[in-house]
Amino acid sequence: MRDYRLHLGKLVGPWFFACLFGVAAIHPNYSHFTKAVSELGAFGAPHAVLWNALGFFFTGTMIVLFGIGLQQLLMRHGVRSTGGWGVVALGVAFAATAIPADFELRMDSNWTIAHAIFVLLGPVAFIWAACVWPRALVGLGITKNAIIACVASSLLLLPAFASNAFLEQIPGVGQRLGFAVMFLWCWALSSATTQVDLAVNAK
Numbered sequence: 001m002r003d004y005r006l007h008l009g010k011l012v013g014p015w016f017f018a019c020l021f022g023v024a025a026i027h028p029n030y031s032h033f034t035k036a037v038s039e040l041g042a043f044g045a046p047h048a049v050l051w052n053a054l055g056f057f058f059t060g061t062m063i064v065l066f067g068i069g070l071q072q073l074l075m076r077h078g079v080r081s082t083g084g085w086g087v088v089a090l091g092v093a094f095a096a097t098a099i100p101a102d103f104e105l106r107m108d109s110n111w112t113i114a115h116a117i118f119v120l121l122g123p124v125a126f127i128w129a130a131c132v133w134p135r136a137l138v139g140l141g142i143t144k145n146a147i148i149a150c151v152a153s154s155l156l157l158l159p160a161f162a163s164n165a166f167l168e169q170i171p172g173v174g175q176r177l178g179f180a181v182m183f184l185w186c187w188a189l190s191s192a193t194t195q196v197d198l199a200v201n202a203k
Helices: 004-025 037-041 048-076 083-096 110-139 144-155 157-165 171-202
Strands: none
Touching: 004 037, 004 048, 004 171, 037 048, 037 171, 048 083, 048 171, 083 110, 083 171, 110 144, 110 157, 110 171, 144 157, 144 171, 157 171
């Protein structure tokens, strides 16, 4: 039986950016160039509940389900790896950023501190998952080209973060590049693992 959770890795990126541009379009004076994504869900934002529910929490939940599907795929094939749990951790951190920040009190607010903690934990979980998945993919018998695609997409996170140093006047762009890289990696990982799932079910 096919595990359709493995396809969620291809859907999280389009879903997130559709929500991002949709909610931003009805947010007065919001700029993708200068504003952080978190500002859409901050205290006092006109559509904070909508963004936090759809943009952060639901997207994170999709990543969690994707990660559970990945871990179960590894277990079915007898591959010992924590790769799926790394993706689950990424999803939990992403969903938890639905805790709204307070951009007036900033770090004087416990809400902002909680939000910031999960924002920082997201990249940590991503690095964990990205580091262990290449070996796991070899164990699954994934083709070399698919493994290269996964590794290459994860490495793009470095220039995405570095771009912030050159985009000081438009910090929102660097942040969105980081999101794009993460979702590109999810897409590559989903594409690789669904091929394994399809091949098993075809037998």
